[in-house]
Amino acid sequence: MAMGEAAPVMEEVAARLEQAFGRPDAVRFHISPLGGVVAELATPQSRATVALKGAQVLSWRPQGRDEVLWLSPAARLDGPKAVRGGIPVCWPWFGPHPSDASAPAHGLVRTAPWQIAESEHSAGSASVTLAFNVEPDETAFWPHAARVSLRVEAGEDLRLTLTTENTGDAPFGLTAALHSYFAIGDIAAVEITGLEHRDFIDQLQPGKTIPAGQRPVRFDRETDRIYTSAPEDVLIRDPSLRRMIRIAKSNSPSTVVWNPWIEKSERLGDLGEDGYRRMVCVETARIGCDAARIAPGRSLSMETCLSVEPLV
Numbered sequence: 524m525a526m527g528e529a530a531p532v533m534e535e536v537a538a539r540l541e542q543a544f545g546r547p548d549a550v551r552f553h554i555s556p557l558g559g560v561v562a563e564l565a566t567p568q569s570r571a572t573v574a575l576k577g578a579q580v581l582s583w584r585p586q587g588r589d590e591v592l593w594l595s596p597a598a599r600l601d602g603p604k605a606v607r608g609g610i611p612v613c614w615p616w617f618g619p620h621p622s623d624a625s626a627p628a629h630g631l632v633r634t635a636p637w638q639i640a641e642s643e644h645s646a647g648s649a650s651v652t653l654a655f656n657v658e659p660d661e662t663a664f665w666p667h668a669a670r671v672s673l674r675v676e677a678g679e680d681l682r683l684t685l686t687t688e689n690t691g692d693a694p695f696g697l698t699a700a701l702h703s704y705f706a707i708g709d710i711a712a713v714e715i716t717g718l719e720h721r722d723f724i725d726q727l728q729p730g731k732t733i734p735a736g737q738r739p740v741r742f743d744r745e746t747d748r749i750y751t752s753a754p755e756d757v758l759i760r761d762p763s764l765r766r767m768i769r770i771a772k773s774n775s776p777s778t779v780v781w782n783p784w785i786e787k788s789e790r791l792g793d794l795g796e797d798g799y800r801r802m803v804c805v806e807t808a809r810i811g812c813d814a815a816r817i818a819p820g821r822s823l824s825m826e827t828c829l830s831v832e833p834l835v
């Protein structure tokens with residue numbers, strides 16, 4: 524489905540998907556008020572919304588609890604821009620393109636129209652798998668054939684599995700991220716634990732690696748850090764919302780921690796008033812020395828699993 528598609532076309536797409544992949548009371552397709560087709564996953568444990576645009580998870584709400592993901596008030600699915608919030612997929616490069624400054628930041632698929640490949644429903648979970656094929660001549664920025672898919676499974680936890688298959692005949696390098704925006708009560712009060720004793724690359728001081736600190740990460744200014752080879756679970760401790768969000772991951776050794784603070788929010792223009800206070804990004808990624816190399820015919824899966832616990 525192309526961007527900015529008319530409502531009747533979207534209705535047709537949603538109806539076709541409902542027929543092929545809908546599962547009663549568990550996986551439904553409809554047009555979101557944000558102007559695009561979404562899949563709704565519903566289980567007794569949680570509900571999630573996933574947009575076809577960018578295969579972006581927009582919402583995850585465990586039963587009886589508050590929304591876990593932050594979404595910009597300016598988010599639209601029918602515009603050309605990437606949606607700020609939820610979980611954008613950065614693929615097949617993270618940040619700026621390695622050699623071409625004219626290429627889009629964070630890769631090729633954030634605004635792409637993904638296809639639904641599969642849906643599943645079991646006693647404790649509902650899932651949908653979205654896929655996108657890149658043909659080598661489709662972009663000069665990344666001349667490789669590949670298939671990328673994202674399986675989103677909602678249940679007790681929210682589990683995302685991003686799989687890259689090399690469908691071409693030459694190996695390629697890959698960086699990627701599940702650029703997760705979390706809703707928080709107040710940026711000044713949250714802390715992130717699990718990254719203590721780890722050096723990090725400070726993206727605000729290019730080329731600089733900062734030696735490990737002893738304390739949890741706290742925020743009082745713009746923060747943009749890449750931790751590589753950081754396998755541990757990371758926790759967002761949020762006293763205002765009295766909860767902890769656990770970000771567990773596998774085969775994704777990098778973690779990015781980002782908050783734009785005031786000036787960058789103004790430059791970006793889509794954070795909303797005081798949006799930076801209500802969000803923090805903790806991204807499950809493969810970047811820098813953790814970049815992957817995938818041989819023809821091989822595939823690589825990265826996974827993140829989000830869960831919420833009370834903060835006592």
Ligand code: BG6
Nearest residue numbers: 628629702726747748779781806
């Ligand atoms: C983060 C990067 O992952 O994404 C930041 O570390 C970047 O440097 C941020 O500013 C947002 O990127 P974008 O392209 O969505 O504005």
